[in-house]
Amino acid sequence: MKTPWQIMTKGDWLIVLMLLGIALVGIAWLAVAPTGTRVIVTSGGETCFVADLDRPTSIDLDGPLGKTHLVIDEQGAYVTGSPCPRKICIAMGPAKRAGDLLACVPNRIMVRIEGPAGEDAPYDLLSR
């Protein structure tokens, strides 16, 4: 039984090394590049949506009760409509700092802000 490198031609090596090279360059590039702030939404524990906090958008998120509507704009990420009875998620207001959390508990939707924790964050957690 021949081993792979006994089979591989020069052309093969060229391709393989080129692809690996691209991959390694990409990895190195990512290691040094800063990441933007992201909005991560989980539904029932599984990630279902990821977006950039800097890019305005809006989306419907599916949960057991129905659709929770999330808007992302310069105020941050916030809920504008939800099928839950008390609409506490709407009252929670916008989330925009790394670590901020929002949730519609009855509809099992959780929104998390992740990103470089700026030193301008005056506190680590909020008591309310």
Add this chain to the structure above:
Amino acid sequence: MSWNRPLIIGLIVLLLALGWLRTNSADTEQVRRSQLMMGTIVEIVASGKSSGQLEAAIDDAFAEMARLDRVLSRYHQDSDITRLSQSDKGGRVAPETAEVIAIGLDVAERSHGAFDLTLGRLKVLWNFDDENPVVPEQAAIARAMAGTGPRAVELDGLNLIKRSPQLMVDLAGVAKGYIVDRAIGVLKKHAITDAAVNAGGDMYLLGQHPEHPWRIGIQHPRQQGGILATVQVRDRAVVTSGDYERFFEQDGQRYHHIFDPQTGLPARGCQSATVITDSVALGDALATAIFVLGPQKGLELLADYPGAEGLIVAADGSLHPSPGWDAYQDTP
């Protein structure tokens, strides 16, 4: 197939790549996870040397919290609380339930009934979970309040005795606080020394944040997104009771979910009350009691618990810190 050099080199490269991907970290790792449980977002942040150890600890902590929630929550059908509410005389409870009740009864006694564990029927009546809650009739409130009070239940070992059959025990925030305390216990058992467990604003801070002591912001009761004060704490529980979290408005009046056990109506003495003490369960009971008592009597109650400090925002917005509060406060 012979084990020749290229194969070994290839394997080593692969292993190095895997190793690099897994451990490109500084000395301290911080793991932060959140779950929806107990009707709120529970967030656990833990730091240490090995993310594997941290993840395992956090898994265990969440598991323990879920287990206790099933015993203590009034929304679960086989919880101790539901059973007690449905039985006439009370009954035997789990040791954890007894612990929570003991803390609640102690604060109920010392606050002269400002904190009350027996308001279950009142809460059901007001029905804050509903889409359109309304203010109940006075007669209905009186009925729901019948038989309540700090002496309405008694704990004898693991037996809870109800003085009147229709009483519904409601552990409310004290149960949530107790569960947070137990989660911290689980983390400690995993040799974690720096962590935070935050259940919708009721939290315990263990050790410190990787780079500085834990800084906790206190929500401003009237400004959304605004902070009343920041405190720096270590190995402490921070609990805030406020009228701004769950409320509805009717005829221009705000009705929130912290009831005055004397009237069965929302307490009007404070906008919010924050307590720093050594357990979240106690902190929650105290914060609720202080909210009902108002600034003056609230501070008196706090003085009865050495080691507990608080910040009270009166109904008119004035701030009333306890004598030792300044030691914690970071910025005005």
Add this chain to the structure above:
Amino acid sequence: MTCSAVDTEKLNRARRQVFLALFIAIAVSLHMLESLLPSPIPWLRLGLANTLALSALYLYDGRAAWTVSLARVGIGALLLGRLFSPGFWLALSGAIVATSVMIIVHRTCGRHLSAIGVSATGAAGHALGQLLTARLLIIQHEAIWQIAPPFLFFTVFSGVLTGWLATLLLERLAQHPAFQTTGGHPLN
């Protein structure tokens, strides 16, 4: 698997159908096995089942490769209960890009490459197809490209593995009487 029936056309076609069916069956098994492995984003896979499509490409032609690839994705999805789920679209787009790339590379540079080179390129295409679909459907955010380089790194290795396995398979098959009569070595 020889028979005394005379019509070699019909015989070859029958053999092709049988072998492709076997290839599809094996590919589906590999596909399902792969779905058990962990992965950073759900449904993002290494594409080991491409071994069989690659073998079909070398043994017969591009059409055979398409047959094996598409059938594998469809049947795999049916068996896993994931027809038209996001995982299905990821697998489908990965398979389409991989198969297209493999056919093109085989046709243009096939002379300079062994199955391993073709397969490595195919694996990269497989990764690209999946990532593009994931970007459109699931993670609608540039953050997904952050896992692209490590993912590409691993798929190159799986591509080499796939190509190697295909080569071994083809060498075995070359000894099978069914392929003695078609003339020419399958690896050309």
